Structures are given as structure tokens and as C-alpha cells.
Amino acid sequence: MILIFGGAYQGKLAYAKENFQIDEKDVFFCKDDLAELDTSKKVIADLEKFTYACVAAEENPVERLDGIWHLLEDKILIADDVSQGVVPMDKTARAWREANGRVLIKLGKRADQVIRVFCGLGQRVK
Amino acid sequence: MVYFISGGCKNGKSMLAQNIAKEMAESKGVPLYYVATMIPVDEEDRARIKRHIAERDGWGFKTLEEGRSPAALLNRQDVDLNGVFLVDSVTALLSNEMFPYGEPMNLNAAEKLKPVLLEFAEAVNGAVFVSDYIYSDADRFDEYTEKYRQGLAYLDKALANVADEVIEVSYGINYYYKEGCVK
Numbered sequence: 456m457i458l459i460f461g462g463a464y465q466g467k468l469a470y471a472k473e474n475f476q477i478d479e480k481d482v483f484f485c486k487d488d489l490a491e492l493d494t495s496k497k498v499i500a501d502l503e504k505f506t507y508a509c510v511a512a513e514e515n516p517v518e519r520l521d522g523i524w525h526l527l528e529d530k531i532l533i534a535d536d537v538s539q540g541v542v543p544m545d546k547t548a549r550a551w552r553e554a555n556g557r558v559l560i561k562l563g564k565r566a567d568q569v570i571r572v573f574c575g576l577g578q579r580v581k
Numbered sequence: 582m583v584y585f586i587s588g589g590c591k592n593g594k595s596m597l598a599q600n601i602a603k604e605m606a607e608s609k610g611v612p613l614y615y616v617a618t619m620i621p622v623d624e625e626d627r628a629r630i631k632r633h634i635a636e637r638d639g640w641g642f643k644t645l646e647e648g649r650s651p652a653a654l655l656n657r658q659d660v661d662l663n664g665v666f667l668v669d670s671v672t673a674l675l676s677n678e679m680f681p682y683g684e685p686m687n688l689n690a691a692e693k694l695k696p697v698l699l700e701f702a703e704a705v706n707g708a709v710f711v712s713d714y715i716y717s718d719a720d721r722f723d724e725y726t727e728k729y730r731q732g733l734a735y736l737d738k739a740l741a742n743v744a745d746e747v748i749e750v751s752y753g754i755n756y757y758y759k760e761g762c763v764k
Contacts, residue, residue: 462716464734539589540718552719573714573749574587574734574741576758 457531458562461572467533468500470570470577475531490514494526502534506555511547516558524565532562583702584709585740588750594711595669597750602667602709603640611706612664613641618673620648622682642667648677650694651701665707671698671740672713675733686725691732695739702743712737714749 457475459467471477483493485505490512492505499505509516520527538556543549563569569581582605586598606613615637621627634644647654651668654660668674679690687693702708715730722730741747747758 462714462734463718464716464731466734466738536717537719538717540715540720543720545721548719548721555719573756573758574585574747575738576741576747578756578758 456527456566457568458566459531459533459570459572460536460559463535465572466575467572470572471498471531471533494523498531498533500533502532503537503555506558507551510551510554516554517561520558520561534559582707583744585744585747586750587712587714587737589714592750592752594750597755598667598669598709598711599640602665605707606665609706612643612661614664614666615642615644616651616666616668617644617646618648618670620677620682650697652697655701655704662704663706666705667709669711670713671710671736672733675736679729679732688728691735695736698736698740699743710740
């Protein structure tokens with residue numbers, strides 16, 4: 456499992472496409488109103504939207520992932536880091552910010568490779 | 582030689598950029614310019630600019646005020662393109678272009694600025710660009726703020742791509758993304 460994370464608009468998917476020979480059809484894009492992951496594709500992008508959907512549905516995204524690790528072993532997971540700004544006023548956004556951090560901690564531990572993308576440049580941190 | 586420096590706010594980006602620019606200009610024996618990007622609209626702004634100028638006193642910078650298009654500097658008689666230019670900040674340039682004071686906003690400002698900044702970086706002997714990393718918020722912004730974040734990231738990526746060195750300043754530690762430059 457490979458985890459690619461970084462801030463919004465940093466070029467994470469472009470980095471994945473360039474370095475791991477994938478194209479758009481290999482990517483499942485999470486949606487912020489869908490607390491489900493499609494594991495039929497090589498890449499799962501916008502994972503922060505999945506965590507948002509889980510939190511909005513009052514589910515724990517870490518527990519959801521705990522049930523499907525075996526399906527994620529050969530995946531590339533791409534997620535926004537949303538941990539570094541002002542604490543949001545909105546209750547769901549606050550819970551999301553924390554849940555997304557916990558998801559990234561767990562993914563960082565389990566992933567074989569972790570890459571952080573900064574202004575389009577990838578840095579391997581694991 | 583082009584440097585691109587970014588990171589969170591108030592953690593030493595400007596000071597690092599000033600040091601790099603000064604060192605580069607001195608080692609090459611060329612003029613050192615500070616491209617002042619802030620367009621003052623009130624007393625508070627003017628006071629801040631005064632403070633910034635005082636802080637740079639003794640560094641040897643010649644200040645060039647250019648809040649809109651650095652391309653204008655390329656044709657000025659009194660500007661030596663063989664010099665080193667510190668542009669602080671890309672953030673302000675985009676803000677000035679996207680939300681100009683007293684003019685209609687331009688949501689395509691980043692697309693307009695990109696070729697200008699790349700041309701500038703290419704034309705001068707040395708350039709140090711400073712930007713701000715505003716991409717890890719958990720809040721959901723209004724459409725214009727989101728467009729601004731997206732636009733700044735677009736410029737950051739373009740400048741980071743052509744830069745000889747990209748430095749992220751984080752809590753007093755500098756991360757170097759490209760090798761081969763003096764650290």
C-alpha cells in the first residue's frame with residue numbers, strides 16, 4: 456500500500472500518474488456524501504472526502520478501514536492533509552479534521568511507502 | 582538561479598529569503614533588489630510598509646514597488662536584470678491581481694500571472710520567490726477564497742517546477758526539495 460498525502464491542490468494525483476503509471480480510469484474518486492470505498496480500482500483518491508462522509512454519517516472511518524485492510528494492500532491511497540489550519544466553526548468539519556488525522560496516522564503506519572507532495576514535488580517520508 | 586520558498590505563516594520564510602538573496606547578490610557582485618508587492622490602501626498598510634523598510638535597512642536592498650506585474654520591471658532603465666530579485670510575496674501578487682482594490686475581481690488572475698512570473702524568473706540573473714502554504718485547512722471556504730487557494734497552488738507548482746531550489750520552512754527547519762544549491 457502506498458499513501459500519498461499533502462495539502463489541497465498540491466498535485467498529488469498528478470504525482471501518482473507520473474510515478475506509478477496510472478491514468479484516470481484506474482482512479483476511484485471518493486465523494487463527500489458517500490461513506491463507501493470502491494476497491495475495484497488501483498487508486499483511491501480524495502480519501503478525505505470519504506472520511507468526511509463517514510463523519511457526517513456518524514460513522515468512524517478508522518473502524519471502516521479496519522474491516523477492509525486486506526482489500527487495500529495493493530492500492531495507492533491519496534488524501535488531503537487538513538490538519539494545519541484554523542479550527543473550523545462547523546461541528547462536522549471539526550470532527551472531520553480530527554478523524555482525517557487519525558485515518559492518516561493509521562495509513563502511515565500500515566503503508567509500505569508514504570509520500571508527501573509539496574507544490575508538485577514529492578518527498579518520500581517512509 | 583531561482584529559489585522558491587514556502588511554508589506556514591510567521592515561521593521565518595522572509596528572513597531566510599532575504600539571507601539567500603543577499604548572499605547570492607554578494608557572491609555574484611550584482612545589485613540586490615526587493616520587489617515590494619504590497620499595495621497600500623490605508624494608514625495601517627502604510628505603517629506596515631514603513632516597518633518593513635526599516636527592518637530591511639542595512640541589508641543593501643534597493644526597493645522596487647511592483648504590486649501588479651513584475652514584467653513591468655523588465656523594461657525599466659533603472660533596473661539591472663543581472664541583479665538578484667527578492668519577490669515577497671507571490672501570495673500578495675495574486676491577491677492584488679485577483680481582488681484589485683476598487684476594480685472588479687479577476688478569477689483568472691493565476692492564469693494571467695503564471696507566464697508573467699515565469700518570464701520574470703527566466704529573465705533575471707537571480708530570483709527568490711516567497712509564497713504561503715495555505716492548503717491544509719479543514720474549513721470549507723466560499724467560492725472566491727477557494728478559487729484563490731487553487732490559483733496560488735497553481736502558481737506555486739509552476740514556480741517550484743522551474744526553481745533550482747525549493748525550500749519549505751516548517752517550525753524553524755528548512756526542507757530542501759531539490760539538491761545542488763548552497764544550503
